[in-house]
Amino acid sequence: MVELKYIYATRAAEGTIKADPAQESVLPELERIRQELAAPPPKRGFFGRSPKPVPIKGLYLWGGVGRGKSYLMDLFVTHVGVPKRRVHFHAFMQEIHAGMTEARKRGVDDALAPVADKLVAELRLLAFDEMQITDITDAMIVGRLFERLFEGGVVIVTTSNRHPDELYKDGLNRSLFLPFIETIKDQLVVWELTSPTDYRQDRLEGMQVYFHPADAAARASVDDLWHEMTQTPRARANITEAQQKMQQRGVGLANDEGLTLKVKGREVHLPRFRAGVARVSFWDLCGVPLGPADYLAVAEAVRVLILEDVPRLGISNFNEAKRFVTLVDTLYEAGTRLVVTAADAPERLYVEGSGAFEFERTASRLREMQSVEWAAQG
Incomplete structure (x- = not known):
């Protein structure tokens, strides 16, 4: 498996991208996640039970617009060989709302549970582009959703223009959202991409x-x-x-x-x-x-x-x-x-x-x- 730093260097040498030290500094962290995802699952226990997946810390990559966050995430996702999905955060939340609406029509008490369970069953890696929380409904949902994803062993890599502490800043009932920010900082490595170039x-x-x-x-x-x-x-x-x-x-x-x-x-x-x-x-x-x-x-x-x-x-x-x-x-x-x-x-x-x-x-x-x-x- 060719490491991401060599793939990046090859593209830079070919002229398809311009080498950027700030971008290069993130590659080892992405490679760490990639290697941990590629590791074989733990063997079944004595009674044939499958142990829970070993938690893998994801990545919260934030910084100014146009610095190459999305490019780095795409480079990473393309070269990961596990069930995965790459989606814009706004579009993803629309899908979550639609899934919850369907669950309510079926009379499900906790409409979020089947939506989250389906994601856990289908994915090992979930990559979000441009995470931002501007809607009170999203703010109330996203904390519980991510908690279930983390419990199910889904690894999350996301980009954002804001530090986690700035998410949903000045939003309605933001105090209820603060535990989610702490979860993000606990479950994901927070990395600022500080390239001076847009x-x-x-x-x-x-x-x-x-x-x-x-x-x-x-x-x-x-x-x-x-x-x-x-x-x-x-x-x-x-x-x-x-x-x-x-x-x-x-x-x-x-x-x-x-x-x-x-x-x-x-x-x-x-x-x-x-x-x-x-x-x-x-x-x-x-x-x-x-x-x-x-x-x-x-x-x-x-x-x-x-x-x-x-x-x-x-x-x-x-x-x-x-x-x-x-x-x-x-x-x-x-x-x-x-x-x-x-x-x-x-x-x-x-x-x-x-x-x-x-x-x-x-x-x-x-x-x-x-x-x-x-x-x-x-």
């Missing part, structure tokens, strides 16, 4: 991020950006020849992971989501009744938002235009990168109607968000 941000620096008109040429340019920002070296190394041909034609989007966010009982769906980058149409986010809280959830969940097919705005789509203004303001304040295809330049998107004057600020922000200086500040 690799995802580097991919956008110097690139055009606002395209008009929203024609075939603009779409082709955005296809290239999407491919560059979401096609990781790990994925390039594992996709089939047929998938490579699809991607070369700009239609290889079958593996995109959608993301559904829960906001105050509502759901905000991003049809395409991968590696912290979301790709949606104007109508996905502005053509439905969403508000500031929804857009804030989007800004917190994604690093880059690709928004396509923004039309000319005015009286005929006044409500949609107001939502677009709110969306841009939210992304601007959050420092979220925005890639846009639109019917016209920012100053010519909204030229008539009662909202035209107010839109001047939005147009100015759209211009500013295209600059390298704003990207660096954000």
